[in-house]
Amino acid sequence: MTGRTRRDEQVSATREALLDAAERLFAEYGVHAVANRQISLAAGQGNNAAVSYHFGTKMDLVRAVARRHAERIEVGRLRMMAEIGDSADLRDWMACAVRPVTEHLEALGTPSWYARFIAQVTSDPALRADMTEAFAAASPSMEKLQDGLNRCLPDLPPEVHAERAAMTRHLITQMTAERERALADNKQTARASWREAANGLIDAVVALWRAPVTRGD
């Protein structure tokens, strides 16, 4: 092994350790509450400047943590979408919204931190806009999902469509974070597996998209 390669491997291991520490600390305490210095320490880096050296700003680090999961989720979602083609069954599309996330969490094992990381990041007013953009860029599948929804629900008014998309996002984020935390704390969960938890989420979001729209005052 050349010196060059060993050095590359060291850098890569340090980056992974920093990403792991950042993900866990952000998930537990929120992005604002955690200093780069604490992340370096938790990653076993004596150098307080390790985060800025390897990633740049804290925001760059948040993006890097999100990216390692988003890419894998996107692959799963595109595969599911290829299977359903141009289905006009709302349940197929909602499965594509939910299962790639729960399958990724299942693959991570317990304890995982990703669901709680996402809940923290999306509840942070300063990060939300930036992250929404980053997610959209990493997820061309979301555009396809949008098309599928429009095909299933052609008469839904645009503002109600936007509202229900937000509700779907919140339910997936909050319910997966809650289940991830319960698993990590060895507490009781409503469902025995991620697969069944996904069933419960899909039942709920399909129903809310199909709900009649009450109008006026």
Place this chain on the structure above:
Amino acid sequence: MTGRTRRDEQVSATREALLDAAERLFAEYGVHAVANRQISLAAGQGNNAAVSYHFGTKMDLVRAVARRHAERIEVGRLRMMAEIGDSADLRDWMACAVRPVTEHLEALGTPSWYARFIAQVTSDPALRADMTEAFAAASPSMEKLQDGLNRCLPDLPPEVHAERAAMTRHLITQMTAERERALADNKQTARASWREAANGLIDAVVALWRAPVTRGD
């Protein structure tokens, strides 16, 4: 006015200023990210120890902020429940879950901070358990709501009931926080009024409670 009374009024005004500042700062930055010193400063108190003098711990302050809203919401909810009596219409009960909150937010005017404060507090792992207990104690109406739900949906398995109760809570918390933030930032909202936003929420939660339950793997 006696000296005693003037002193009481001063104390009362200081406490209100501290509660206002805490509510706003917690809502914007999260409970962990805000130091008692910053709250004192934002409330115009030169004394860094003002929070501990008037409220005790930061947790006591969080409870005090929550309490000033919870009591008013509870009054509204009990009044609505008296009107519907022992209704077996799920929509009546979901209206009792949603409208007391949106009506309180409407009464607060714009900008308000309460919805975002609740979103922050309930997403904080350390605060969640404590707050859930405090809310339950302040809200005997929640037990009545539970009874109403059981009457409307007698065959729902208990674990699905628990799951949908969590979904309902998340939707109310997240959607009101999102709308409150948009109003404060003068951004576009999906609905023109809190009353219409409540319609959208009630449509969704009624549908999700009624959703068929998918079983097995």
